[in-house]
Amino acid sequence: MIAGARVRTAALLAVAALVLTACGDDGGDAGGGGGGGGGSTALEGRGPITFATGKDTSGNMQKLVDEWxxxxxxxxxxxxxxxxxxxxxxxxxxxxxQTESDEFAVLNLDVIWTAEFAANRWITELPQGEFELDQFLAPAVETGKYRDKMYAMPVYSDGGLLFYRKDLLDAAGVTEAPKTWAELTAACDKVKAAPANKNIGCYAGQFDKYEGLTVNFSEAVQSAGGSIVDDSGKPTVTSQEAKDGLNFLVEAKKNGQIPEAAITYKEEEGRRAFQEGQLVFHRQWPYQYALANATDGSSKVANKFGVAPLPGKDGPGVSTLGGHNFAISSFAKNKATALDFIKYFASEDAQRSNLLATSQAPTRTALYEEQELITKFPYLPTLLASIENAVPRPRVVKYGDVTAAMQEAAYGAITGEKSTDEALETLQSELEKLTAE
Structure with missing residues (x-):
């Protein structure tokens, strides 16, 4: 399955380019339609800039900015x-x-937003020749491109991992992390057989109705041997494999293996639950490693957990490709400063600093080969394999509409509002419309 995932990834990237060409400059939902920018594309001007990003949970982003x-x-x-x-x-x-505001200069974009932002001319093309792209993870580099041009620089990559309570598995006589969903369920049952563990949750991921659910739903389908779209770009979510993947989540929720609270989890809610000792298994990005291993009293599971590849239906699962890229707003002032700032954050020194502080996945290939880093973060080889074999989400300009449709289908089925067949048949129809020429 792993080798097949690599082939599918390459094929999907090629198909995505055709889909994007067909979609033209149409936008997505949430106000994402049209509004092509009129900002300057020249990378000129020096002076103060603003960096728009998600929450800095470690403080290391501010540390690097302070050094800059x-x-x-x-x-x-x-x-x-x-x-x-x-x-x-x-x-x-x-x-x-859409208001052509110069409030933001550098944008920290989810990898899947590149096409939408580039197609609408909200971000400026970057000079590929000024980055050492051959020294970066190839799947990460591709996420920054639109129609073969570079619009965003990969600074953080991401692959899904299975965090598990090694101490509880050891006590229950489970000697290895589960490789299949059946093994995961069996291991959890053994852990919960101990009276002290009867109320612990078995498994959680990111199941609230937001982008994280798109990721987790995609991974379930891929880990059952299915796909969201095939090699030609045609939606395939009514396949038996897709049904098997969604049914894993549906049945796990119905049987209580996925706790009721987990359908409200985004990354941080799930992380806090795992750190509080409320879960045996947790599908999460690698940033959780450093926080869950903190010895300042904020984590009850420090040095008690392990990290493994995601499990699948018949063997190891397939992650959805994650990560974040830095781009320059088309409406920003001081774009030359913005470009240099992106180079600084993409440098090997900055990425090493970030890995050490946050355990986030770097995009520099060399950092996965440093023995000192592997000793500190033993999951790095597993993470590298997860990223290299990951499958990207559909790279379409109307991505906002695509991901909303996927979330609606998955959430409806997991919560029991719809049957799996009904949810996937509706999704198939929606995706066919959104990916049509």
Whole structure:
């Protein structure tokens, strides 16, 4: 399945380019339609800039900005923290772009937003020749491109991982992390057989109705051997494999393996639940590692958990490709400063600093090969494999509409509002319309 995922990833990237060409400059939902920008594309001007990003949970982003500011007193950067939800971040950036505001200069974009922002001319093309792209993870580099041009620089990558309570599995006689969904369920049953663990939740991910659900739903489908779209770009969510993937989540929720509270979890809610000792297994991005291992009293599971590949129906699962790229707003002033700031954050030194402080996935290939880093973060080889074999979400200009349709289908089925068949048949119809020429 892993090798097949790599082939599917390459094919999907090629198909995405055709889909994007067909979609033209149409926008997505949440105000994402039209509004092509009239900002300057010249990377000129130096002076203060603002960096729009999600919450800095570690403080290391501010630390790196402070170091930049100390070296560039006339080109200082101010961080503007956007809401915690990825959907809310996107909406805020779109609103800023549609008013052609120069409030933001550098945007911290989810990897899947590149096409939408580039097609609407909300971000400026970057000079590929000024970045050492051959030293970055190839899947991450592709997420920054639109029609073969670079619009966003990959600074953080991401692959889904399975965090698990190794101490509880050891006590229950489970010697290995589960590789399949059946093994995960069996392991959880053994843990919960102990009276002290009877109320612990078995499994959680990101199941609230937002972008995280699109990711988790996609991973379930992919990990059952299915796909959201096939190699030609045609939606395939009514396949038996897609049904098997969604049914894993539906049945786990129905049987109580996914706790009731977990349908409200985004990344941070789930992280806090895992750190409080409320979960045996948690699907999460690697940033959780450093926070869950904190020894300052904020985590009850420090040094008690392990990290493994995602499980699947018949073997190891397939992650959805995640990460964040830095782009320059078309309406920004001081674009030359913005470009240099992106180069600074994409540098090997800055990415090493970020990995050490946050355990987020770097995009520099060399950092996955440093033995000192592997010793500190033993999950790095697993993470690298997760990223290299990950499947991207549909890279379409109308992505806002696509992801909303996927969330609606998955949430409806998981909560029992719709049957799996009904949810997927409706989704198939919606995706066919959204990806049509």
């Amino acid at each position: 500011n100390a070296d560039h007193p006339d080109e200082k950067v101010t961080i503007t923290e956007l809401p915690e939800s990825a959907d809310d971040q996107r909406n805020r950036m779109i609103q800023n772009a």
